[in-house]
Amino acid sequence: MTTMWRPIALFAGLALLASACGGTTRDDVAQQASASAAAPASSAAADPNAPLKAGLKIAFLPKQVNNPYFTIADAGGIEAAKEFGGEGKEVGPSEASASSQVSYINTLIQQKQDAIVISANDPNAVVPALKQAKDAGIKVVSYDSDTAPEGRDLFVNQASAEDLGRTEVQLLAEQIGHKGKIAILSATPNATNQNTWIEFMKDELTKPEYKDMELVKVAYGNDEDQKSFTETQGLLRAYPDLAGIISPTTVGIAAAARYLSDSKFKGKVKLTGLGTPNQLRKFVKDGTIDGFELWSPGDLGYLACYAAAALASGQITGAEGDTFKAGKLGEYTVGAKGEVLLGKPTVFTKDNIDDFDF
Template structure:
């Protein structure tokens, strides 16, 4: 069952957070909006904010939605997508999941082209790269297909909405804060990320680095950002490599569900268990045994089922003309209630949950 957080339902992005996030996204991106071909630069506007929203319009029946995750075998994204597909049935639509088996920058492009040919009503994408997917996504919008990014954003003019799991600043800073408390704010630390181009990972890491500049962390040193490419075995090997290169390493932050599980597996069977603190983002079901055997004290995540559910209703609202993606518009997301669209088409699900021995058995996902 999805976790319910009634107090969060009217979530909106504050101007300050949105501005900081916009700067971080620009810093992480390989290209800028100015580098996009001129004839495509207004596609997002033409298909969204230039249109007129009808908040009283009913959700259309028979809509076709396609979820395109970073990679088809990612257990976290499987939860998100299955929840979104189930939500589609609530309002008389059909959903499906398609995607690559690897998380390379351009691996999603061919799938977008196929979905355009299939005339899907909406494409929901967790982007492996913010810019590599822009060309085909803009073509999709030209043909009237709605585009919703979730979990990991595209460049903002390549979609109408971005469904963000939580404030990017809150995620990045809180992970450093939690690890700092566990380490007594002393020692060398490393980050085990997903791919080098992942928008969400890079944004969180920028906020982590900014948090580490504060006086409270003067005795903590970030020695390495490693990349496991959201592949279990590579993430396992990267963890091993970090500890071999830095035998005095005190902590690891892994803001990826694949990475934190692989790192925990390595630590649990090594001499570093209980000596190296691991924190990051994971699901309760994959991390439960590592919490109970003492490998991991705590980790964080939002409810991925709710993320998929919210994304599904947002896409349907776009495809039905209830919203265009403009700041300030509102829509209802089934049992989750009403949401408000923030700056740059961002919709925030809510605050992440911290899991530990005391509460982990209350969750099943």
């Protein structure tokens, strides 16, 4: 996450707390190590004064449907499409496996969508199909979880990958007094955003102030509620002296909170990560969670939709320095590697969580 920051509507005026999701979404190391090449150059010149085309068809392809995080994000994108007279829709698999999105991409090509907005389950598995989409004149924007650069025109990133990874460690460290064994409950093993955040978490843990903290396990719940619940249970059986868990996935943190809230570990094992206020409010209020963080998922989808429309309308090509307007969020600039950064995340605690409704 590196680019120009613009205030997020829901978060305007809020200060970024030290642990905001900033550590990894692709903007710095490993995550974009897998996707760090520059975005493909376009032969057409950008025309920032071009109007958005009428009737654009923009399809959102999340990692999986019926995931609360993507439901909110894609609703934001569909709202944006309505604002500029386009047509937005959400399609996708019910399970977040590496190749599960490919058949949907092929169908969207047949439907002659103007743009596909995708959160990749695997950075490489979707690339051949996305290349076919691009060859057919369809613009491709990745959001939340990037594809390899050759698979997309732009990547709309939620917050700095480095900030996200490092701040989640910082937040948990404060909660456990910088001492004890910790674990990470991630989504799928191949999720580019999760893996990049985790690399920054590991790097943060090498600093002297964390010398008394030990990462003992990275577990994977595959963004499935029951598996994440079971993985949490397994972590605590294997490490009954665990001090804390970081779960950088909305499905994972909710499942882990549910397990902890009804166990002897409630209040003893600290839990943080990425979640939505409505999803985790009760766990914050009952003491299961002291604090967690997130950006506005609705704004992420909203921005991705406007970025897709700007590409499809010729306002931008995806080159570094291109600028476009994203409705209520204001103006954005395309950064290095074809990345557009939404902005800073916020930490939610019992003191502020009732100020948010998403």
